[in-house]
Amino acid sequence: xxxxxxxxxxxxxxxxxxxxxxxxxxxxxxxxxxxxxxxxxxxxxxxxxxxxxxxxxxxxxxxxxxxxxxxxxxxxxxxxxxxxxxxxxxxxxxxxxxxxxxxxxxxxxxxxxxxxxxxxxxxxxxxxxxxxxxxxxxxxxxxxxxxxxxxxxxxxxxxxxxxxxxxxxxxxxxxxxxxxxxxxxxxxxxxxxxxxxxxxxxxxxxxxxxxxxxxxxxxxxxxxxxxxxxxxxxxxxxxxxxxxxxxxxxxxxxxxxxxxxxxxx
Amino acid sequence: xxxxxxxxxxxxxxxxxxxxxxxxxxxxxxxxxxxxxxxxxxxxxxxxxxxxxxxxxxxxxxxxxxxxxxxxxxxxxxxxxxxxxxxxxxxxxxxxxxxxxxxxxxxxxxxxxxxxxxxxxxxxxxxxxxxxxxxxxxxxxxxxxxxxxxxxxxxxxxxxxxxxxxxxxxxxx
Numbered sequence: 001x002x003x004x005x006x007x008x009x010x011x012x013x014x015x016x017x018x019x020x021x022x023x024x025x026x027x028x029x030x031x032x033x034x035x036x037x038x039x040x041x042x043x044x045x046x047x048x049x050x051x052x053x054x055x056x057x058x059x060x061x062x063x064x065x066x067x068x069x070x071x072x073x074x075x076x077x078x079x080x081x082x083x084x085x086x087x088x089x090x091x092x093x094x095x096x097x098x099x100x101x102x103x104x105x106x107x108x109x110x111x112x113x114x115x116x117x118x119x120x121x122x123x124x125x126x127x128x129x130x131x132x133x134x135x136x137x138x139x140x141x142x143x144x145x146x147x148x149x150x151x152x153x154x155x156x157x158x159x160x161x162x163x164x165x166x167x168x169x170x171x172x173x174x175x176x177x178x179x180x181x182x183x184x185x186x187x188x189x190x191x192x193x194x195x196x197x198x199x200x201x202x203x204x205x206x207x208x209x210x211x212x213x214x215x216x217x218x219x220x221x222x223x224x225x226x227x228x229x230x231x232x233x234x235x236x237x238x239x240x241x242x243x244x245x246x247x248x249x250x251x252x253x254x255x256x257x258x259x260x261x262x263x264x265x
Numbered sequence: 266x267x268x269x270x271x272x273x274x275x276x277x278x279x280x281x282x283x284x285x286x287x288x289x290x291x292x293x294x295x296x297x298x299x300x301x302x303x304x305x306x307x308x309x310x311x312x313x314x315x316x317x318x319x320x321x322x323x324x325x326x327x328x329x330x331x332x333x334x335x336x337x338x339x340x341x342x343x344x345x346x347x348x349x350x351x352x353x354x355x356x357x358x359x360x361x362x363x364x365x366x367x368x369x370x371x372x373x374x375x376x377x378x379x380x381x382x383x384x385x386x387x388x389x390x391x392x393x394x395x396x397x398x399x400x401x402x403x404x405x406x407x408x409x410x411x412x413x414x415x416x417x418x419x420x421x422x423x424x425x426x427x428x429x430x431x432x433x434x435x436x437x438x
Binding site (some may be wrong): 016153165221247 | 268297355371372
C-alpha cells in the first residue's frame, strides 16, 4: 500500500486529497481534482460562462438548460431549502428591510433545466464546496483506492480511514476535536465568512438581517448536506435539531462566551 | 458514518510548534510535472530594478530576491517559490510552458495558523489533549482543521508575481 497527498488551489481555497491504495494513486488523485474543477467551472458565481451566471440572466418565466452537475446540485439545494423551510436558501436574499425578493420558492429544476418565476441570483457558496468534495470522493471510489480523504479548506469527507479534525472558530472557544469515519464534516463561521466575502448565506433568510456571531460544525454522510446544514444550525440553533436528526447528521454549535452545544432532536 | 466529539483538556506542555503538511518534495514535483525531462538548474538573484518591475507588473510585493528555477530543453520552466499569507506560508511549484503560460501548479508544503490562534502557543498547547489515555497531538493525530474558509488569494497573488518574474527575468520568450 502506498499513500500520497496532494493539494491545489481550487474553489477559492486549498483542496487537499489524500489517497491510499495499491497502484494508480496519482491517476486517482488527478481524477479527484478534475471532479472538483468541473464543479467549480459550472457553479462559480464569479465566472460569466458558468451555469450560475446563466440563471442570473433569466427573466420571469424563462428557463435555461444546465449541466447535469448543476442540476443535481441545485436539486439537492432545493430539497434542503424545503426541508429547512428556507433556513438554507441557495437564492441570494434581499438586503434587510427590502420588499419581498426572490427565494428558493421561485426556483424550479426539472429535466436538465432551471426555470425561475422571477429574476434571481443564486449563491451556492453554502453547498457547492461540499458537493465538490462529494464528487471528488466518488471519483476516488471509482478509481479503486482503498481509503481517501478530500479536504476543501476545512470541509472534508473520507472513507476507509478515521480522521481527527480540530474545530477552529475565529473567536475564542474551548478546544475540541471530532473523529469522523466514512462520513463528512463541514464548518461555518459567521464572522470569518462575512470578513472574507460578505457571505449572503450568513444572513437570516427571512429578515435578511446578518446572523449573530457563531460557529457550527456538522457531520453527515454527505459533505454537501453537512455544508448546507451548518447554515441551518447557525440560523436556527436548537430548533434545527429535528432536521439534523432526520438527515442522520450531528451538529455542534459554539457562540462567543458560551459552551459548546450539540444540536439534538 | 461514525462521529465522536471530544473536548480536549488544556495541558501545560507545548504541543508541536507548527501545523504543517508536506505534499510533495521539490524532486517529486520535478518528476511529476516534467516526467522524463532533464531539467537544468537556473537560479537567479533579482536586482533592485527587477524586483521593482515585478512588483509593478504583478501588484504583489517581492519578499525574496532569490528565484529557484529549472529550465527544460524546450524552454519550459519550473519555478519553486514561497507565498506568505496572513495566516499561512505555502511553497508552490509552478510549471510554465515554453511560451510562459501556466502548465501546472502544485502545492508542495503548507504551514498555517488559522484565525490568528495557532500563533499563540497557549492555544496550541490546549491540543495536547488525551484520547483513550494517549495524547492527541495537533498535526499528527489531528491532521485536519475545520473553521472559517481559508482563502487561496495569496496563492493566486504568488502565481501572478511568478508570471511577472518569468516575463521580466527569463523572457523574452
